[in-house]
Amino acid sequence: MASAYAEQVQRAADAGIGESVAAWFAAGHRPLPWRATGFPAWGVLVSEFMLQQTPVARVIPRLAEWLERWPEPAALAAVPPGEAVRAWDRLGYPRRALNLHAASVAITERHAGVVPEDIEALLALPGVGPYTARAVAAFAYGIRVPVVDVNVRRVLARAVRGVGEPGPARTTEELALMESLLPADAPTARLANAGMMELGQTVCTARTPDCARCPIAAACAWRAAGYPAYTGPAAPRQKPYAGSDREVRGRILRELRASELPVPASRVAELWADAVQRERALAGLLADGLAVAVDDAYALPTA
DNA sequence: TACACGTGGCT
DNA sequence: TAGCCAAGTGT
Known part of the structure; x- marks a missing residue:
């Protein structure tokens, strides 16, 4: 079935979007802590929990404190869950702290204190969903798996599908799309995963994309179409926080x-x-x- | 599927 | 300035 969508995907693959983004990322990116060589898998897991719906800038200082206090899963598992909630401070969504503590217990008891690298094992941990499981496998262990977060969804929507916003999540389809764009070898695939996230966060932003700095502008379907306004289903509105x-x-x-x-x-x-x-x-x-x-x-x- | 779930910075 | 947005997950 040669649908319009299939043609879009093929065009994106032919344009080498994954390879271009990997090269762009490798040429220079922000030196975030979890990207440092030798950063432990446990550190990656903690960072991914903290990054769930929380901006990078707010995570960095809190992550350093956590890893100094609890340098491995067993250390966190040894304290009461309330201590995790207390140390979470004002990162928001405090049940993440509870889940992370429970995950540390599971890792200590079921995985000999080592963060698992298998997707299914990761998904079985409390608070670990499709995004976090793949992010840990890809970034902590270098496994070639597609990682799709809100930034990647936006880049894929624009560059491949030619629409301005990603709209409601279609996880299976989006994972398959990212998979199809991933370079064949694992190290480059990891760069592509990280690069797509970096691109969405620093260049192809939600409000003001900076196409002049985009490494795949020439291949972008949204740009080619003249930046049409988004007409798909509206994203659910966030309810007011005040008084809630x-x-x-x-x-x-x-x-x-x-x-x-x-x-x-x-x-x-x-x-x-x-x-x-x-x-x-x-x-x-x-x-x-x-x-x-x-x-x-x-x-x-x-x- | 849709909604609940914190907090703070940006436009 | 009121609303948008942020490396999602669980139910």
Whole structure:
């Protein structure tokens, strides 16, 4: 079936997009910590957890602290989960800290303390999804697997499909597309994976793409089509944070992190006036395991 | 599939 | 300045 889409994919492969991006990345990129030679797989895993929906600039200092304190999975597994939540500080989405702690326990118990390199084994770890599993396999172990994040999705949408935005995720199709563009040898494939992410983050950005600096501008289907406005299904809108349950949860958890002792319910009550919403947020934190009740007080989880 | 889930910087 | 956006995952 020679669909228009199949033709687009073939054209992209013929243009050598994967090879071009790999060469562009190899010629120069930001010296991010997890790209350093010899950076441990555990460090890559921790960085990928922290980078889930969190900008690079906010991750870098926190990552250094974590790896100094917990240089290997067994070290993190040896402390209570609440310590992970506390050290997570204000990176956001604190259940990532809980998942990372649980992952460290699983790695210690099931994988002899070594971060697995098999995709299926990685996917079995709590908090590790399709993106993180492939990122660890590709970047920590040099395995030739397609890595697709929001940046890669945007580059693929524009360069290959000729549309301005990636739209709703179609994981299987996008993985297959990235796979088809990956250079054959593993080292170059890794450069292509990292390069596509770097390209999407620094050049082919969501709001203001800088096509003058793009290594694949000549092969870009979106550019060739005259940058048509996006007409596909709208991406789901993010709901306002102010006044949301998320804000209440964040405020409560911030108080728990700051206290070595359980925080009295009376103090928690001062954090949010609306009692119904406050209790809902508190119940959510307890259900998620981010907090535990101690008599008439609340604390970070100790086990 | 759609939605919940933190936080802060940028335009 | 209000909304957009950020190396996603779990349900």
